[in-house]
Structures are given as C-alpha cells and as structure tokens.
Amino acid sequence: MKKILTLLLLAALSTFGQSEDESQIKAIYDAALTKGKAYDWLNHLSNQIGGRLSGSVQAQQAVDFTKVQLDSLGLDRVWLQPVLVPKWVRGTPEYAFIETSPGLTNTVPICALGGSVATPPAGIKANVVEVKKIGQLAELGRSNIEGKIVFYNREMDPTLINTFQAYSGCVDQRYSGAAEAAKYGAIGVIVRSMNLRLDDYPHTGSMSYGELPVPERIPAAAISTNGADLLSATLKLNPGMKFYFKQNCKQLEDVESYNVVGEIKGSRFPDEIMVVGGHLDSWDLGDGAHDDGAGCVQSMDVLNLLRITGYRPQRTLRVVLFMNEENGMRGGNKYAAIAKSIKERHVFALESDAGGFSPRGFSFDCSSSNFDRILGWSKLFEPYGVHSFKKGGSGADIGPLKNDEIVLAGLRPDSQRYFDHHHAENDTFEHVNKRELQLGTAAMASLVYLFDKYGIVIE
Template sequence: MRFSTCRGVLAGLLAAAATLPAAAQSASSKTDSVTIRRLYDEALLRGQSYENLRTLTGTIGGRLSGSPQAEKAVQWGKEVMEKMGLDRVYLQEVMVPHWERGAKEKAKAKPAKGKSIDFNVCALGGSVGTNGKLKAQVVEVRTWEELAALPDDKVRGKLVFYNRPMNPTYIETGHAYGEAGDQRRKGAIEAAKRGAVGALVRSLSLAHDDFPHTGTMSYDDKVTKVPAAALSTNGADQLSAMLKENPSLTFELEMNCRQLPEVKSYNVVGEIKGSKYPNEIIAVGGHLDSWDLGQGAHDDGTGCVQSMEVLRLLKATGQRPERTIRAVLFMNEENGNRGGTKYAELAKAAGEKHLAAMESDGGGFTPRGFSVEGSPAMVQRLQQWQPMFRPYGSGEITAGHGGTDIGPLKDQAQVLIGYDCDSQRYFDIHHTAADTFDKVNRRELELGNASMAALVYLLSKYGL
C-alpha cells in the first residue's frame, strides 16, 4: 500500500475514533496513560542514560569533530546500541572539518602604567592562530552601527572588541543567545573588512564568571582571516572598564589553533522496525560531537543518551512500535552540521518517509514540553496530547524550532520536534570547560527520557 494511502486510511480511523462513544475514547485514553506511566516508572527506577553519560563524558570527554575522541565516541555509541538488542545498528559515513585548538590560549592587557593583567580567553571554533604573540590596541563596540561609524584609522591595526551582552530581559534564553550570537559568527569578518588584526567577543552567557565560551565562527574567502577569541563575561566587563580609563592600552593575545584537512567520521544509527508501518520513520537524536573545553555533558551528551534511552524504554516496557523508531547520534553539529545534512541526503536518496524527527539539544534539565516546527494544523495535532504530559510537568507544546541536526529534514518529515527543557542554566555552561558530568542531575535527565519516549509512543501509535 502506498504511503499516501496509508495516511489516508489512518486519518479515517482517527476521525472515526473521534465519533466513538465517550466510554471507548476514555478507555483508549486510559490505556495510553497507563503506558506512559510505565515508561516513566522504567526511566526513574531502572534508567540507564545517566551511567551511559558518565562513561561518555568520563572515559572519552570532549569530542570535537575530527578528533580521536570523536572517533572513540562513534564506537562507544555503536556498542551501546548493539547491546540493547535493536533490530539494526549501523554507521553513516560523513566527512567532517578537523580544527585543533592547540596549546592553551594566553591573553593579557598592558596599561601604559602598572602591571599587566591576565585575561581568560579561548579561541572561537575555526579561528586561525595568532602565529606567535599578537599585540594591538583595542576598540570597543556594542553594535554594528558603532563599528560602521568609526573612522578607518580608529579600527585599522587594532583588535575589535564586541561587547554586547545577551539580553537578560528575555525569558527564553535561547532567544537572547541567538540575538547576541551574530557578534561571534561574523565578528572576525566585519573587523577584518575595516583593517583590524583580530576580534575579541564577549562570551554568550547571562552568567558573570571567568569561563570563556567557545563556539563556531565564520570567515569570508574574500576577506583576510584574522584571529577571533572569546573573553569571559567578567573579563569583558574588566576590559571595558580598563579601556575607559586608558583607551590606548595594549592587548596581547596568543593562540595556537589550526585548521587541518577534513576527516572521515560517522553518524551512529540504531532502530526498532515498525510492526505495522515499517516504512514510516520516527527519528529521535542528539549530536555526538562537542566542543573540546569541557566534557560535552549537557551539549550534547544528554541528547545522545536520551535518544538511545527512548528505544530502551520502549523495549523494556514491552512496546512494539507500529512505526520504525530510529535513534541517531549525529556527528558535527557544532561546526558544520555535516552529520544532519548527510542523514537527510541519505534518507532522500533511499526514498525514506519520515513521519517525524525529534531532537534533544538544549541540555538535560527539567523537562517542560516540546517545540514543534510544522504547519499550524500539525502543532494543534500534537497539542491534543498535552493532557497526557501535564502530570509530569512537560505539557507545554508550542510552535518553535525543531533543531539544527534535524533541520535538513524539513522538507522530508511531516513535523520537526525539539525537546524543550528548563533553559535558564544552559548558557551558563554552554561551550565552556564547565560543561561536565557533575552538572547533570540524574532525575531531571530521566524525566526527560520518559517525556521523549512518551511522545514517540503516541506518534508511533496514532501517526499524524
């Protein structure tokens, strides 16, 4: 039977179900509620994601694309899913960038008088090195308009210091992150266009601490490539204050990073074949790569172990999904999204039909619900299940972003779904040396596992 016909039949069945007597609808709802409760009980009593995360972060650590650690993580993910007894576990080859940070970065400010002051900095991902020590004066800006208004002689030969904080008034911290992130993404390009020798960027965080935040940045082949580094938020405030007292101070920066040839890597895929509609796929995933400063715990070790745990929870509770459920550990989300792009390319080439794709890439914090990227009708369809999730605190289902890894599936999947958890602490540790296993709460992680598994169960049973 053709996929479109299956969908038509299923839609008819669901429409018919809506006209069933209240007692029949109540019985179906009760069955689903019992199943979801079992998923939560299994996660909370016998969950394995926390210990899987302990191994991933403690034994392997940070997993920058192209690194030996990333390769170890691929083999680890494959072995974990093979031990789960899934119907199929396999690798998808993908070429990824290979950037190395090198020796720890150094930075200091030298006032005209007095002692030099050291600063905590880190190279932005993909930056060129300084080829020794780079010494220059600093010009501070907060907006692109400020930079554009400066005369050329005020920028040429200097370091442009982008010091626009994330907006603390936004309740959704991801909004603040996205808005301030343009400084990191294109700061080096815009500085170089004006003749600057480098860029310093305020870390993308609402916290006031000494942890510099790395993250991807970009270059333009038509513009000179200059080094780009992140200052901790405390360091940014300190440098700003020093510049007010001494605008002619000299900043010294030393970075040893370099870009190497691309490396072969892999997405890791495990699946349970659907019992009724095996050709309809529900993918759930996170990205296996991370930045190198910490252990990649919340970003995105939690998303990987949660996605694998969804499959384990379904098996452990005796569920036989009607549609194929696929866990995907994507490679290279942080600095290229090659894994997500390759997955979508292979799915299209194989003629696969994705009913839905779900991503967890916001940390392993307390679940709130899901953000849905799809038509208004699709959002409303998922919102009908909100009462099922409210007893567990994860009943917020709203229109929003699905995820970077699953983004390339936008034209292939009926809906993209982002797992949504409490975001208030995420950007305190995001892309820093503080993103370590000890920052993950076991119970919060397991509640998220169950929330994701519950939605996958409903999608598999009822379709869209």
C-alpha cells in the first residue's frame, strides 16, 4: 500500500508540474503575440539603420540602439564587450556583362563576395570555363584555365527538403573557389548564387583566400541564378564568348566593435549561465532582416517575455548579440574566450540564425540524457506547431562554448523561403511576417523557461 501511495504521489506531482508548465508556456505565447517588442525593434534595425556590415557605421548604430533597448527592459546588467573585427567595404556597385561578339553584350546581375579583392580599375574581360565542382579544376589542368574566368555553376540540390543541407552541399565553391582557381592561373571567379529559386538577385557571402599571398589573389563575385543560367546556356552555344566584370571592394584595417550583452541574475543558481542570442552584423545588400536581425530581436524579447509573465529565472540568463558572424566569427570566439578566462560556467545556449519564419522545432548538440529529457517536453510545444526536436547543429556563434556539459540549441524555422533572401538585396523588413517572428520568440522563451526550471542532466 505504501508503494502504491508513493507512486500516486509522484504521478500527482508530475501532473501538477506539467500543468504548471503548460500555463507558463501559454502565458509566454500570449505575451509574445500581444505585447512582444521584437517586430518593432526589427523595424528600427532594418528601416532606420539598414545593412550592418562588420566594422561599418551601421553596425555601430545597431550596437548603440540595442544597448539602449536592453537598458529599457530593467535588466540587472547591460554591457558592451569589445571585439576587434575585419572591415571590408564594397565600394561602388558592381557591373558585369556577357559578350557574345565584339559590341554585342547582355548585362547580368553580380555582387562581390565578402572579402574579395577588387578587379583592376578597368575591370576584367576574358573567356570562361564552367565547372560544377572544385575538383574539376585538377581534371582540366592549368592549360585550360590560365588567363580565364572560372565559373562555378553548382546548384543547390532541389530534392533536399532540408534547405540548409542543400546550401552546405555547394557553398564550398563560394568560400574556397577563388583560392583554388588562382592556383591554376585563373584571373577571376564567378559563382552561382546559393539560391533555390530563379531570380535576378545575386547573393553575397564570405569567401577566403586561405594562405594565398595578396599579389596572387583574384577577384570573386556571385551571379544571380537567372544570370548563371544565361551564362551557362550562352557558353554552350558560343564557347568563345567573353565575360566582363568590374568591382571596387577593399579590405581595410581591423576596427573595434562590440558584442552587446544583457543579463538577468539567477535567483537560485547565479553561477549557472544560460545564453540566448543571434548575430548583430549582416551583409550590406539588404537590411539583414532575416539574417540575422530576426534572431537578435527574438533573443532580446525572450528576456522581455519572461519579465512580462512574472517569471524570475533561477539561473543567470543572458542575451548576447554577437558581432561579426558573417565574415570572421570574432564575436562568438571572443565571448567564449572571455567566459573561459574568468571560469564562467555556461550550461545552456540557444541561437536563432535561420530567419524569422514560422518555428518548426529545435536542433540540439548535447548528451543523450539531456536529449531524452528534451523529447519529454515535446508535447508541451505541440499545440503551437513546434514538433521537430533533433540532435544536430546549434549555431555558429555559440559553437565556441561547446564542452562536455553544455546543451547547445538552435531554433529551426520553416526553411523553404530562407535562401530566397539569404545574403541578398531582398533580405528586407517587409519579407518578415510579424506573427511568424513572434511565434519564434515564444518558442525560444518556452525552451529557455524549461531549461531554467529543470536544469541540465549531469552525466
């Protein structure tokens, strides 16, 4: 009888705890959809500040704005964490055309890749060699590449439902394509934009020359998907055609910038730190609304929603707006280095860097024991359309915090439209749906609440 009464008591306590969690999560969602600040903050970041390229005036304006907003929430502490960041500038707009015969040209949309060198002042015009993979360069050999422009034309795989997987499958041509082509004597590189749809928006993104000496570096640009298809078709019909492009970008000396950090001190376990964040910098072609203004304002609003609902975190909760994710990862690395140097104990970190679309779930980098506990919470999210809980990646900026103890998580919204806007001119505020953004914030705040209330499993 005593054993039966004990089991009944445990069941009752479990039911009570679940009911309490359901009520708190409902309160979080209600507050997000009626009193959330994320959309208004994003409006200002996007429309009053704009693209926030690392080291730019706009990036500093974003630092100043978000610090003021965090100060207004009445947090226990708000501060700026200095970090030295690269400063690359695009210069005047890029220009390119396909020349099928002398004087007969078709202009195509291009943009310089982040970190690229400029073309000579008069631009570059040369024959083109098209490849699908970097490995094809070795097959062609120097004799077929030297003095030409290499055109990387590998598409994102449309059969992959996970669009981030499709992106990962071809982004190497953007990141390493110029460094590899230069080894074979190419004088420039054109890369098909990482985009699943056909349009006229070239998509920029980070590229690297590796250890290639500065005098040997060649200019690299992205071409829109429509432009890539036109270039490929023209090349098949007229192998002797030429491509011209001109860009004026430049790498300057590193400058000082900041991570923006806000904190609510834990009421019971102040030495256990939980982080929620996104990256404050963006590319300069649009206004960085989805990538990653959305993640920043959602992370800020997580603290606001917990405050509105009257929940006082047991563990120290920080929002961190990381600087320089796009072209250097300096902010994430600096935050982790400082945390390690002062022996802070981080137990949980959540990043939003996949756009402001409808939340579908989370991915986790954690132990099996912690993941089993997470799966036990999945029913609490089902009423809100959040159903996917998977082990996998988390986020670039929180990755440097990884150790054997911490739980790392990434918000996973519906990704089907994300790469339509990623790193392009149309990553703008009007393409973010207010309700979808708010639902993502609520999902994040709910996960933070559960980890704060129950802690992590120590193995």
